[in-house]
Amino acid sequence: MLRFAPSPTGSMHIGNLRVALLNFIVAQRLKLPLMLRIEDTDTQRNIAGKDEEIFKILKQMGVSWDQLVYQSANFATHLDYAKKLLDEGEAFYCHCTPEFLEARKQEAIQAKKPFRYEDGWALAEKESNPNPVVRLKGSAQDMEFNDLVKGTIRFKAAELDSFVIVRANQVPTYNFACAADDFTYQISHIIRGEDHISNTPKQILIKQALSRVLNTPQTPTIYAHLPIILNEDDGKKMSKRHEASSVQWLLKEGFLPASIANYLATMGYKAPKEIFSLSEALEWFELEKVSPSSAHFSLAYLRHLNHEHLKNLEPASLAKLLGIEPAKAPLARLFLEECSTLAELQEKLNAMFAPKDIAKDYEGQNFYDKCTTLYHALKAMPAVADFNAFKQEAMQRSQLKGKDFFKPLRILLTGQAHGVELALLYPHIVPFLEQILTLESAHGC
Numbered sequence: 001m002l003r004f005a006p007s008p009t010g011s012m013h014i015g016n017l018r019v020a021l022l023n024f025i026v027a028q029r030l031k032l033p034l035m036l037r038i039e040d041t042d043t044q045r046n047i048a049g050k051d052e053e054i055f056k057i058l059k060q061m062g063v064s065w066d067q068l069v070y071q072s073a074n075f076a077t078h079l080d081y082a083k084k085l086l087d088e089g090e091a092f093y094c095h096c097t098p099e100f101l102e103a104r105k106q107e108a109i110q111a112k113k114p115f116r117y118e119d120g121w122a123l124a125e126k127e128s129n130p131n132p133v134v135r136l137k138g139s140a141q142d143m144e145f146n147d148l149v150k151g152t153i154r155f156k157a158a159e160l161d162s163f164v165i166v167r168a169n170q171v172p173t174y175n176f177a178c179a180a181d182d183f184t185y186q187i188s189h190i191i192r193g194e195d196h197i198s199n200t201p202k203q204i205l206i207k208q209a210l211s212r213v214l215n216t217p218q219t220p221t222i223y224a225h226l227p228i229i230l231n232e233d234d235g236k237k238m239s240k241r242h243e244a245s246s247v248q249w250l251l252k253e254g255f256l257p258a259s260i261a262n263y264l265a266t267m268g269y270k271a272p273k274e275i276f277s278l279s280e281a282l283e284w285f286e287l288e289k290v291s292p293s294s295a296h297f298s299l300a301y302l303r304h305l306n307h308e309h310l311k312n313l314e315p316a317s318l319a320k321l322l323g324i325e326p327a328k329a330p331l332a333r334l335f336l337e338e339c340s341t342l343a344e345l346q347e348k349l350n351a352m353f354a355p356k357d358i359a360k361d362y363e364g365q366n367f368y369d370k371c372t373t374l375y376h377a378l379k380a381m382p383a384v385a386d387f388n389a390f391k392q393e394a395m396q397r398s399q400l401k402g403k404d405f406f407k408p409l410r411i412l413l414t415g416q417a418h419g420v421e422l423a424l425l426y427p428h429i430v431p432f433l434e435q436i437l438t439l440e441s442a443h444g445c
Protein backbone atom coordinates (compact mmCIF):
# COMPACT_ATOMS: atom_id res chain seq x y z
CA MET A 1 0.00 0.00 0.00
CA LEU A 2 1.11 3.57 -0.73
CA ARG A 3 0.07 6.66 1.13
CA PHE A 4 -0.26 10.37 0.59
CA ALA A 5 -0.02 12.01 4.01
CA PRO A 6 -0.82 15.72 3.95
CA SER A 7 -1.06 17.81 7.09
CA PRO A 8 -4.23 19.93 7.20
CA THR A 9 -2.23 22.96 8.29
CA GLY A 10 -2.31 25.15 5.18
CA SER A 11 -3.37 25.47 1.57
CA MET A 12 -2.15 22.81 -0.80
CA HIS A 13 1.19 23.67 -2.34
CA ILE A 14 2.14 22.39 -5.79
CA GLY A 15 4.95 20.43 -4.11
CA ASN A 16 2.34 18.51 -2.08
CA LEU A 17 0.21 17.98 -5.15
CA ARG A 18 3.20 16.58 -7.02
CA VAL A 19 3.73 14.11 -4.17
CA ALA A 20 0.02 13.13 -4.31
CA LEU A 21 0.10 12.73 -8.06
CA LEU A 22 3.22 10.59 -8.12
CA ASN A 23 1.87 8.38 -5.33
CA PHE A 24 -1.32 7.95 -7.35
CA ILE A 25 0.53 7.16 -10.58
CA VAL A 26 2.82 4.62 -8.92
CA ALA A 27 -0.06 2.99 -7.01
CA GLN A 28 -2.05 2.65 -10.24
CA ARG A 29 0.91 1.27 -12.15
CA LEU A 30 1.72 -1.29 -9.45
CA LYS A 31 -1.99 -2.01 -8.86
CA LEU A 32 -1.53 -1.27 -5.17
CA PRO A 33 -4.01 0.59 -2.96
CA LEU A 34 -3.41 4.23 -2.05
CA MET A 35 -4.23 5.58 1.38
CA LEU A 36 -5.02 9.21 2.03
CA ARG A 37 -3.79 9.89 5.54
CA ILE A 38 -4.63 13.25 7.05
CA GLU A 39 -1.81 13.94 9.50
CA ASP A 40 -3.82 15.96 11.96
CA THR A 41 -1.95 15.30 15.19
CA ASP A 42 -0.53 18.82 15.47
CA THR A 43 -3.68 20.27 16.96
CA GLN A 44 -2.09 23.72 17.34
CA ARG A 45 -1.49 24.06 13.61
CA ASN A 46 -4.52 22.23 12.16
CA ILE A 47 -6.90 24.46 10.22
CA ALA A 48 -10.57 23.46 10.15
CA GLY A 49 -11.80 22.62 6.66
CA LYS A 50 -8.37 22.00 5.12
CA ASP A 51 -9.09 18.26 4.90
CA GLU A 52 -12.17 18.94 2.77
CA GLU A 53 -10.11 21.30 0.61
CA ILE A 54 -7.54 18.52 0.06
CA PHE A 55 -10.30 16.04 -0.97
CA LYS A 56 -11.76 18.56 -3.39
CA ILE A 57 -8.45 19.37 -5.06
CA LEU A 58 -7.45 15.72 -5.37
CA LYS A 59 -10.83 14.84 -6.91
CA GLN A 60 -10.53 17.72 -9.35
CA MET A 61 -7.08 16.47 -10.30
CA GLY A 62 -8.34 12.94 -10.94
CA VAL A 63 -6.41 11.53 -7.98
CA SER A 64 -8.50 8.93 -6.14
CA TRP A 65 -7.69 6.93 -3.02
CA ASP A 66 -8.81 3.60 -1.63
CA GLN A 67 -8.73 4.32 2.08
CA LEU A 68 -9.02 7.46 4.18
CA VAL A 69 -7.45 7.69 7.61
CA TYR A 70 -7.25 10.55 10.08
CA GLN A 71 -4.02 10.06 11.98
CA SER A 72 -5.58 11.37 15.20
CA ALA A 73 -7.88 8.32 15.20
CA ASN A 74 -4.78 6.17 15.80
CA PHE A 75 -3.67 8.10 18.86
CA ALA A 76 -4.46 5.21 21.23
CA THR A 77 -2.51 2.79 19.02
CA HIS A 78 0.50 5.14 19.04
CA LEU A 79 0.47 5.25 22.85
CA ASP A 80 -0.03 1.51 23.02
CA TYR A 81 2.99 1.00 20.75
CA ALA A 82 5.00 3.38 22.95
CA LYS A 83 4.08 1.35 26.04
CA LYS A 84 5.23 -1.86 24.36
CA LEU A 85 8.50 -0.22 23.36
CA LEU A 86 8.98 0.89 26.98
CA ASP A 87 8.10 -2.55 28.35
CA GLU A 88 10.59 -4.23 26.05
CA GLY A 89 13.38 -1.77 26.76
CA GLU A 90 13.42 -0.36 23.23
CA ALA A 91 12.39 3.01 24.66
CA PHE A 92 12.89 4.72 28.01
CA TYR A 93 11.60 7.63 30.06
CA CYS A 94 13.75 10.70 29.98
CA HIS A 95 13.29 13.31 32.72
CA CYS A 96 15.73 15.86 31.35
CA THR A 97 14.38 19.39 31.51
CA PRO A 98 14.83 21.73 28.54
CA GLU A 99 17.24 23.76 30.69
CA PHE A 100 19.36 20.68 31.42
CA LEU A 101 19.56 19.81 27.72
CA GLU A 102 20.32 23.39 26.77
CA ALA A 103 23.24 23.42 29.24
CA ARG A 104 24.63 20.21 27.66
CA LYS A 105 24.29 21.77 24.22
CA GLN A 106 26.25 24.82 25.32
CA GLU A 107 28.95 22.56 26.69
CA ALA A 108 29.16 20.75 23.36
CA ILE A 109 29.46 24.09 21.55
CA GLN A 110 32.25 25.19 23.93
CA ALA A 111 34.05 21.90 23.37
CA LYS A 112 33.48 22.27 19.60
CA LYS A 113 31.80 18.85 19.50
CA PRO A 114 28.47 17.92 17.93
CA PHE A 115 25.72 17.61 20.50
CA ARG A 116 24.53 14.07 21.07
CA TYR A 117 21.96 13.04 23.67
CA GLU A 118 23.41 10.55 26.13
CA ASP A 119 21.12 7.86 27.49
CA GLY A 120 22.83 8.13 30.88
CA TRP A 121 21.19 11.56 31.42
CA ALA A 122 17.67 10.10 31.40
CA LEU A 123 17.13 10.06 35.17
CA ALA A 124 19.39 12.95 36.13
CA GLU A 125 16.44 15.32 36.68
CA LYS A 126 13.96 12.76 37.95
CA GLU A 127 13.38 14.52 41.27
CA SER A 128 12.68 17.93 39.82
CA ASN A 129 10.82 16.80 36.69
CA PRO A 130 8.01 14.32 37.28
CA ASN A 131 6.76 14.52 33.66
CA PRO A 132 9.16 12.57 31.48
CA VAL A 133 9.18 12.22 27.71
CA VAL A 134 9.63 8.83 26.04
CA ARG A 135 12.73 8.37 23.91
CA LEU A 136 13.45 5.58 21.48
CA LYS A 137 16.97 4.24 21.75
CA GLY A 138 19.22 5.61 19.05
CA SER A 139 21.60 3.65 16.92
CA ALA A 140 25.22 2.91 17.76
CA GLN A 141 25.87 2.09 14.11
CA ASP A 142 25.89 4.19 10.98
CA MET A 143 22.77 3.74 8.87
CA GLU A 144 21.93 3.95 5.21
CA PHE A 145 18.91 3.52 3.05
CA ASN A 146 18.45 3.35 -0.66
CA ASP A 147 16.31 6.05 -2.21
CA LEU A 148 14.83 5.43 -5.62
CA VAL A 149 15.40 9.04 -6.67
CA LYS A 150 18.32 10.19 -4.55
CA GLY A 151 20.41 7.00 -4.43
CA THR A 152 22.04 5.73 -1.23
CA ILE A 153 21.71 8.11 1.69
CA ARG A 154 23.95 7.59 4.74
CA PHE A 155 23.72 8.78 8.31
CA LYS A 156 26.48 8.67 10.92
CA ALA A 157 25.77 7.03 14.27
CA ALA A 158 26.64 10.38 15.86
CA GLU A 159 23.46 11.83 14.32
CA LEU A 160 21.34 8.91 15.51
CA ASP A 161 21.06 9.58 19.21
CA SER A 162 17.99 8.57 21.24
CA PHE A 163 15.05 10.75 20.28
CA VAL A 164 11.64 11.70 21.65
CA ILE A 165 8.65 9.65 20.50
CA VAL A 166 6.09 10.78 23.11
CA ARG A 167 6.18 14.28 24.58
CA ALA A 168 5.73 15.10 28.25
CA ASN A 169 2.06 15.93 27.57
CA GLN A 170 1.53 12.38 26.26
CA VAL A 171 1.30 13.46 22.62
CA PRO A 172 3.24 11.31 20.13
CA THR A 173 5.79 13.20 18.05
CA TYR A 174 5.31 13.62 14.32
CA ASN A 175 7.98 11.04 13.45
CA PHE A 176 6.50 8.48 15.81
CA ALA A 177 2.90 8.88 14.61
CA CYS A 178 4.01 8.80 10.99
CA ALA A 179 6.25 5.72 11.30
CA ALA A 180 3.76 3.92 13.56
CA ASP A 181 1.05 4.36 10.94
CA ASP A 182 3.36 3.33 8.12
CA PHE A 183 4.06 0.19 10.13
CA THR A 184 0.40 -0.53 10.95
CA TYR A 185 -0.78 -0.15 7.36
CA GLN A 186 2.22 -1.98 5.90
CA ILE A 187 3.20 0.87 3.65
CA SER A 188 5.49 -0.48 0.94
CA HIS A 189 6.39 2.75 -0.91
CA ILE A 190 7.03 6.09 0.73
CA ILE A 191 7.03 8.85 -1.85
CA ARG A 192 7.35 12.33 -0.34
CA GLY A 193 9.27 15.59 -0.45
CA GLU A 194 13.01 15.60 0.15
CA ASP A 195 12.51 17.77 3.22
CA HIS A 196 11.64 14.48 4.95
CA ILE A 197 14.99 12.80 4.26
CA SER A 198 16.34 13.71 7.69
CA ASN A 199 13.28 12.08 9.32
CA THR A 200 13.82 8.80 7.51
CA PRO A 201 16.51 7.21 9.75
CA LYS A 202 14.38 7.91 12.84
CA GLN A 203 11.33 6.43 11.16
CA ILE A 204 13.33 3.37 10.11
CA LEU A 205 14.53 2.90 13.72
CA ILE A 206 10.94 3.19 14.99
CA LYS A 207 9.65 0.61 12.53
CA GLN A 208 12.50 -1.79 13.29
CA ALA A 209 11.80 -1.52 17.01
CA LEU A 210 8.04 -1.97 16.48
CA SER A 211 8.68 -5.03 14.38
CA ARG A 212 10.66 -6.53 17.25
CA VAL A 213 8.23 -5.73 20.07
CA LEU A 214 5.11 -6.62 18.12
CA ASN A 215 6.75 -9.67 16.69
CA THR A 216 5.57 -8.75 13.22
CA PRO A 217 7.84 -8.73 10.20
CA GLN A 218 8.33 -5.30 8.73
CA THR A 219 7.02 -4.65 5.24
CA PRO A 220 10.04 -3.86 3.04
CA THR A 221 9.80 -0.19 2.15
CA ILE A 222 10.90 1.58 -0.99
CA TYR A 223 11.69 5.25 -0.42
CA ALA A 224 11.55 7.99 -3.01
CA HIS A 225 12.21 11.56 -1.91
CA LEU A 226 11.24 14.10 -4.54
CA PRO A 227 13.47 17.13 -5.09
CA ILE A 228 12.06 20.45 -4.00
CA ILE A 229 10.54 22.87 -6.47
CA LEU A 230 12.41 26.14 -6.87
CA ASN A 231 10.72 29.37 -7.85
CA GLU A 232 11.59 31.12 -11.06
CA ASP A 233 12.49 34.51 -9.58
CA ASP A 234 15.42 33.83 -7.31
CA GLY A 235 15.89 30.05 -7.63
CA LYS A 236 15.08 29.55 -3.94
CA LYS A 237 12.55 27.11 -2.54
CA MET A 238 9.09 27.90 -3.84
CA SER A 239 7.29 29.03 -0.73
CA LYS A 240 3.75 29.98 0.12
CA ARG A 241 4.63 33.59 -0.67
CA HIS A 242 4.58 32.74 -4.37
CA GLU A 243 0.95 32.72 -5.40
CA ALA A 244 1.65 30.28 -8.26
CA SER A 245 2.71 27.73 -5.63
CA SER A 246 -0.89 27.51 -4.40
CA VAL A 247 -2.91 24.89 -6.23
CA GLN A 248 -6.09 26.80 -5.48
CA TRP A 249 -4.65 29.92 -7.05
CA LEU A 250 -3.71 28.01 -10.19
CA LEU A 251 -7.19 26.49 -10.46
CA LYS A 252 -8.82 29.86 -9.83
CA GLU A 253 -6.73 31.39 -12.60
CA GLY A 254 -8.10 28.78 -14.97
CA PHE A 255 -5.26 26.32 -15.30
CA LEU A 256 -6.86 22.99 -16.12
CA PRO A 257 -6.25 20.10 -13.73
CA ALA A 258 -5.02 18.17 -16.79
CA SER A 259 -2.35 20.79 -17.55
CA ILE A 260 -1.26 21.01 -13.93
CA ALA A 261 -0.94 17.21 -13.81
CA ASN A 262 0.92 17.25 -17.13
CA TYR A 263 3.30 19.87 -15.76
CA LEU A 264 3.94 18.21 -12.41
CA ALA A 265 4.62 14.86 -14.06
CA THR A 266 7.19 16.44 -16.38
CA MET A 267 9.07 18.28 -13.65
CA GLY A 268 12.50 16.68 -13.60
CA TYR A 269 11.22 13.94 -15.90
CA LYS A 270 11.88 13.33 -19.59
CA ALA A 271 8.41 12.36 -20.72
CA PRO A 272 8.01 10.59 -24.08
CA LYS A 273 5.75 13.42 -25.27
CA GLU A 274 5.06 16.99 -24.29
CA ILE A 275 1.29 17.06 -23.98
CA PHE A 276 -0.35 14.15 -22.20
CA SER A 277 -3.19 13.27 -19.88
CA LEU A 278 -2.90 11.67 -16.47
CA SER A 279 -4.22 8.36 -17.85
CA GLU A 280 -1.49 8.42 -20.52
CA ALA A 281 1.15 9.00 -17.86
CA LEU A 282 -0.09 5.86 -16.11
CA GLU A 283 1.18 3.90 -19.09
CA TRP A 284 4.80 4.96 -18.99
CA PHE A 285 5.74 6.87 -15.83
CA GLU A 286 8.68 5.38 -13.92
CA LEU A 287 9.53 6.82 -10.56
CA GLU A 288 13.21 5.88 -10.83
CA LYS A 289 13.52 8.20 -13.82
CA VAL A 290 12.71 11.30 -11.78
CA SER A 291 15.79 13.52 -11.72
CA PRO A 292 17.45 13.86 -8.31
CA SER A 293 18.14 17.56 -8.85
CA SER A 294 15.70 20.29 -7.94
CA ALA A 295 13.11 21.38 -10.45
CA HIS A 296 12.49 25.00 -11.46
CA PHE A 297 8.93 26.16 -11.66
CA SER A 298 8.03 28.07 -14.81
CA LEU A 299 4.65 29.73 -15.03
CA ALA A 300 5.34 30.49 -18.70
CA TYR A 301 5.75 26.80 -19.46
CA LEU A 302 2.62 25.91 -17.49
CA ARG A 303 0.77 28.54 -19.54
CA HIS A 304 2.05 26.93 -22.71
CA LEU A 305 0.86 23.48 -21.60
CA ASN A 306 -2.49 24.90 -20.54
CA HIS A 307 -2.90 26.57 -23.90
CA GLU A 308 -2.32 23.25 -25.65
CA HIS A 309 -4.74 21.40 -23.37
CA LEU A 310 -7.38 24.11 -23.91
CA LYS A 311 -6.91 23.78 -27.68
CA ASN A 312 -7.47 20.03 -27.45
CA LEU A 313 -10.76 20.36 -25.59
CA GLU A 314 -14.01 19.55 -27.37
CA PRO A 315 -16.11 22.73 -27.77
CA ALA A 316 -18.79 21.30 -25.50
CA SER A 317 -16.27 20.67 -22.71
CA LEU A 318 -14.80 24.14 -23.13
CA ALA A 319 -18.28 25.67 -22.89
CA LYS A 320 -18.99 23.67 -19.75
CA LEU A 321 -15.76 24.76 -18.09
CA LEU A 322 -16.48 28.38 -18.92
CA GLY A 323 -20.11 28.07 -17.86
CA ILE A 324 -21.32 29.36 -21.22
CA GLU A 325 -23.87 28.06 -23.71
CA PRO A 326 -22.33 25.71 -26.30
CA ALA A 327 -23.06 28.17 -29.14
CA LYS A 328 -20.51 30.55 -27.62
CA ALA A 329 -17.74 27.92 -27.61
CA PRO A 330 -16.48 28.89 -31.16
CA LEU A 331 -15.89 32.41 -29.83
CA ALA A 332 -13.94 31.03 -26.88
CA ARG A 333 -11.88 28.91 -29.25
CA LEU A 334 -11.04 31.95 -31.35
CA PHE A 335 -10.03 33.90 -28.27
CA LEU A 336 -7.57 31.10 -27.51
CA GLU A 337 -5.35 32.84 -30.05
CA GLU A 338 -4.58 35.40 -27.34
CA CYS A 339 -5.37 33.53 -24.10
CA SER A 340 -3.81 30.69 -22.14
CA THR A 341 -6.13 30.28 -19.17
CA LEU A 342 -9.85 29.93 -18.54
CA ALA A 343 -9.81 33.18 -16.56
CA GLU A 344 -8.36 35.06 -19.54
CA LEU A 345 -10.95 33.54 -21.88
CA GLN A 346 -13.68 34.46 -19.43
CA GLU A 347 -12.42 38.03 -19.42
CA LYS A 348 -12.61 38.26 -23.23
CA LEU A 349 -16.12 36.79 -23.27
CA ASN A 350 -17.24 39.06 -20.46
CA ALA A 351 -15.93 42.11 -22.32
CA MET A 352 -17.81 40.99 -25.43
CA PHE A 353 -21.13 40.34 -23.72
CA ALA A 354 -21.11 43.14 -21.17
CA PRO A 355 -22.63 46.52 -22.03
CA LYS A 356 -19.86 48.49 -23.77
CA ASP A 357 -18.24 51.42 -22.09
CA ILE A 358 -17.43 53.59 -25.07
CA ALA A 359 -15.88 56.21 -22.86
CA LYS A 360 -13.21 53.75 -21.78
CA ASP A 361 -11.40 54.14 -25.06
CA TYR A 362 -12.33 57.78 -25.18
CA GLU A 363 -10.13 59.55 -27.66
CA GLY A 364 -11.91 62.85 -27.54
CA GLN A 365 -15.49 63.79 -28.27
CA ASN A 366 -14.97 62.92 -31.89
CA PHE A 367 -14.33 59.26 -31.20
CA TYR A 368 -17.19 59.03 -28.74
CA ASP A 369 -19.51 60.51 -31.37
CA LYS A 370 -18.35 57.96 -33.96
CA CYS A 371 -19.06 55.11 -31.59
CA THR A 372 -22.50 56.48 -30.89
CA THR A 373 -23.24 57.00 -34.59
CA LEU A 374 -22.12 53.50 -35.46
CA TYR A 375 -24.04 52.06 -32.55
CA HIS A 376 -27.29 53.58 -33.76
CA ALA A 377 -26.60 52.51 -37.34
CA LEU A 378 -26.00 48.91 -36.26
CA LYS A 379 -29.05 48.85 -34.03
CA ALA A 380 -31.23 49.90 -36.94
CA MET A 381 -29.82 47.29 -39.33
CA PRO A 382 -31.39 43.94 -40.06
CA ALA A 383 -29.17 40.95 -39.22
CA VAL A 384 -26.67 40.15 -41.97
CA ALA A 385 -24.88 36.80 -41.88
CA ASP A 386 -21.96 37.68 -44.16
CA PHE A 387 -19.26 39.90 -42.66
CA ASN A 388 -18.48 41.75 -45.91
CA ALA A 389 -22.12 42.53 -46.55
CA PHE A 390 -22.50 43.58 -42.91
CA LYS A 391 -19.50 45.92 -43.20
CA GLN A 392 -20.75 47.53 -46.42
CA GLU A 393 -24.16 48.12 -45.00
CA ALA A 394 -22.84 49.50 -41.71
CA MET A 395 -20.34 51.81 -43.44
CA GLN A 396 -23.02 53.15 -45.67
CA ARG A 397 -25.50 53.75 -42.89
CA SER A 398 -22.95 55.31 -40.51
CA GLN A 399 -21.01 57.22 -43.15
CA LEU A 400 -17.80 56.11 -41.42
CA LYS A 401 -14.87 54.40 -43.04
CA GLY A 402 -11.30 53.16 -42.47
CA LYS A 403 -10.00 53.46 -38.91
CA ASP A 404 -12.97 55.65 -37.98
CA PHE A 405 -15.20 52.72 -38.75
CA PHE A 406 -13.15 49.73 -37.65
CA LYS A 407 -12.04 50.86 -34.22
CA PRO A 408 -15.53 51.79 -33.02
CA LEU A 409 -16.83 48.57 -34.62
CA ARG A 410 -14.32 46.46 -32.71
CA ILE A 411 -15.16 48.17 -29.44
CA LEU A 412 -18.89 47.78 -29.99
CA LEU A 413 -18.57 44.10 -30.92
CA THR A 414 -15.84 42.92 -28.56
CA GLY A 415 -15.54 45.52 -25.82
CA GLN A 416 -11.80 45.67 -26.54
CA ALA A 417 -9.62 47.92 -28.67
CA HIS A 418 -7.47 45.08 -30.07
CA GLY A 419 -7.71 41.37 -30.64
CA VAL A 420 -8.73 38.50 -32.88
CA GLU A 421 -9.70 39.36 -36.49
CA LEU A 422 -13.27 40.57 -36.62
CA ALA A 423 -13.87 38.61 -39.83
CA LEU A 424 -13.19 35.41 -37.89
CA LEU A 425 -15.31 36.37 -34.89
CA TYR A 426 -18.25 37.84 -36.77
CA PRO A 427 -20.00 34.66 -38.01
CA HIS A 428 -20.18 33.44 -34.42
CA ILE A 429 -21.27 36.82 -33.11
CA VAL A 430 -24.33 37.02 -35.38
CA PRO A 431 -26.63 34.86 -33.21
CA PHE A 432 -25.86 37.11 -30.24
CA LEU A 433 -25.76 40.52 -31.93
CA GLU A 434 -28.63 41.93 -29.99
CA GLN A 435 -27.10 40.93 -26.67
CA ILE A 436 -23.65 42.18 -27.66
CA LEU A 437 -24.79 45.53 -29.00
CA THR A 438 -25.55 47.30 -25.76
CA LEU A 439 -23.98 50.29 -24.15
CA GLU A 440 -23.43 51.08 -20.50
CA SER A 441 -26.44 53.01 -19.31
CA ALA A 442 -24.33 56.18 -18.95
CA HIS A 443 -23.76 56.14 -22.73
CA GLY A 444 -26.88 54.41 -24.01
CA CYS A 445 -29.76 56.38 -25.39
Ligand code: GLU
Nearest residue numbers: 005006007039178192196
Ligand atom coordinates in the same frame (compact mmCIF):
# COMPACT_ATOMS: atom_id res chain seq x y z
N1 GLU B 1 2.58 15.19 6.71
C1 GLU B 1 3.79 15.38 6.01
C2 GLU B 1 3.73 16.62 5.15
O1 GLU B 1 2.66 17.10 4.89
C3 GLU B 1 4.15 14.24 5.10
C4 GLU B 1 4.70 13.09 5.81
C5 GLU B 1 5.18 11.95 4.95
O2 GLU B 1 4.82 11.87 3.78
O3 GLU B 1 5.86 11.12 5.51
O4 GLU B 1 4.76 17.10 4.75
